[in-house]
Amino acid sequence: MGKDFLYNEIANGIAGQIRRGVLKSGDRLPSVRMLCDKHAISMNTAKRVFQELEAQSLIDAKPQSGYFVSRLPYLKLPLPEVSRPSASANNNEPDELISKVYANMGNNDLTLFSVGVASGNLLPLAKLKKEIIQATRELRDGGTAYEPLQGNAKLRRMIAVRSLTWGGNLHENDLVTTNGGMNALSFCLMAVGKPGDTIAVESPAYPGTLRLALSLGFKVMELPTHPITGIEIDALKKAIPKINLCLLVPNFNTPLGGCIPDESKKEIVALLSKHHIPLIEDDIYGDLYFGPLRPKCCKSFDEEGNVLWCSSISKTLAPGYRVGWVAPGKYKDKLLKLKLMHSISSPSIMQEAVANFLATGKYDNHLRHLRRTLQDNYQNYVHAIAQYFPEGTKTSRPQGGLSIWVEFNKGIDTAELYDLAIKQRISISPGRMFTLQNQFENCMRLCIGLPWSAEIKSKLKQLGNLVKML
């Protein structure tokens, strides 16, 4: 607790300077190193200071540059409260609402704020096409033969190499490739759970995971989640006796975009491990950090093979390629058997192409560019929301990822907003989609993967006007 006190004190000092105008919008803050020296604190404590200020939306990280005092709109838009879902398992699936929203997702005549991917013109399309052609040349029989069950070895090697950036230290043999990230989660859920089990998840959570868990016969327990620091550990502790497995998106989960601090990740891993509760970790947004550093994963702290770490390139490179993977820890044999039974193997060409792309430096260049674009989009969205949406509108403060969570005053029904907006060719994701309980009816998710333009701005204005009419 002494450490907590220390970083809070320093953070409060800086926050005060910003609020009093000593530090002005756009001013650069000292570096992590400088802060360490100045206060004689550890790197970790210094990082925590900046994380706290970022969480309060007082500062922004800029890749390769450091931290800067935020632009003003952030300060005007309050943060949503920590979610307070009911403590019992629920299964009130918003099936009709989800079907309605999903049915419009392929409709490119709409402005799709509802689709959680990066738009095609943010992706390295020409380079990927070359890798596909190269893959048909390199692979035995042009990629027509069955791939080995565990998946393309080169791809697994590249993922293992990259795991160092988040403290993963994986070996290619620890990994199994899958038909996209959702397929990885599906195999993990089947590997560690059985019908009747109770699964703990964040709240709000990705609708696909909630539905999948229900369809596999699980009871779903949604836990209180802070928009910035993620799932509340105390709530998780209390739930322990009632749960059999846990699925978290610790880094930039959709819809909130929060990030569980590294120490908390460590604590969660230890807690679940101690009680033999498997943790499925969905890290598909991990590479899309806005700050200076790739956050760690729960897997980084996994000493007993109890964490099944899942990811894919669907959010960073090519959703349509369906290339995902999992490091299933001690559940690897179960996972391989499930993969064999449900799909035999994965398409060779897609995996080889992605492996070759990762093997060059191209992926990191692309990611740098994509992260900067998404962060700019995020700031532009927040500006537009501050400008066009009604007083009292709250927004999450994503530290990465592809979405913003917007909360309106009670009484605003975003399912109704969806129906109005779709008539104006705008698609949003109503908050009720992200829970199996009766909550979040006054919330919505906006995706920030579309390239910013005057048209997007005007669509956000239209949306704001619709909310004001409700």
Added chain:
Amino acid sequence: MGKDFLYNEIANGIAGQIRRGVLKSGDRLPSVRMLCDKHAISMNTAKRVFQELEAQSLIDAKPQSGYFVSRLPYLKLPLPEVSRPSASANNNEPDELISKVYANMGNNDLTLFSVGVASGNLLPLAKLKKEIIQATRELRDGGTAYEPLQGNAKLRRMIAVRSLTWGGNLHENDLVTTNGGMNALSFCLMAVGKPGDTIAVESPAYPGTLRLALSLGFKVMELPTHPITGIEIDALKKAIPKINLCLLVPNFNTPLGGCIPDESKKEIVALLSKHHIPLIEDDIYGDLYFGPLRPKCCKSFDEEGNVLWCSSISKTLAPGYRVGWVAPGKYKDKLLKLKLMHSISSPSIMQEAVANFLATGKYDNHLRHLRRTLQDNYQNYVHAIAQYFPEGTKTSRPQGGLSIWVEFNKGIDTAELYDLAIKQRISISPGRMFTLQNQFENCMRLCIGLPWSAEIKSKLKQLGNLVKML
């Protein structure tokens, strides 16, 4: 029964002429049309005559040429008996044996009689490569975007068009694409069954299906199956009160290679439909017929949407592409939801490439060539078995597909044979893999997808010698 009597009488007449040497090995038989005219019978009855003679291995069909009196070795090798599995559900999974055999499947230093696919040099590799490149050019964002949930529309259209060849009369909207054929079966099993249900299957059956059914919590009831005419309808009738769903491979199932006669298919569909028991039909071998005509499917007779017809290009074109599909009848909504939950969508590029290949006449040309090659292989295998294997060896008479079922005298243990053979760099599939009961220990499956060569012949000789030593 009058019709049965008629075709039997005519078939017996011709059979007698062959046995007495009036018709000699290699002689051409009258055409279906000529037989109709000669005996004043219907086309169906005439076809049934040839089917019966083919089933007795007295004649062979040659594509585009007609029927010919068989070469002699067929007549020397007796047919295995109809299987007689126990009438109760079993779950004695040969897990260790399967793992052992599967572990060697990627090992190209072995002669893989155990791998049920066509070898790469029987596939149109160069043409497929061009289609992949073309697909990256045609698709929006080069195929990086999510495909619509139901799957590539062009591919679905081509499959619908081709369904006329087997009396399917499908519309593109009836179809959902999947990540290969096994993935289609997996979704179907999840769509129509739930843990605790009992599923009826053939015996012997494909190990992947048996394991998948068990892993989904089903009880598996294996039913008596004739090597030539498939599952015994009387046994299915008796099982009706105990079963909740049924999965059949009516055309050239692995390992037997039999084909349920069209009238029996019709009867099965009516029977299951009457009792509201969904039928999952796996038709992955349907295009690999050795006879003059593509057989119908159970789906051809499905008036109530009770048949979920599954297929893929894994056995005919490119296993590594993982392109499959299903016409799920009245279970379409359930299937779409499962696809969304477990995999979001399928890889666009693979589906577009296959669609374009099917759209040209290339697929039919390729299939003609492949079928002829497989039929030649089959005859060469049977010759070698007759020559090198011990007296009393029985073989199935596949009318299509990729495998032969071989039965030895009781006492020959093919799991032991596997261990001996693998030391000589030969891999086979022991019969015990194809059941959850203690049967078929004296059987094995040989795949005929490897190109015939002096080396293959000598490996079969080696294998025969090993059997003689046991």
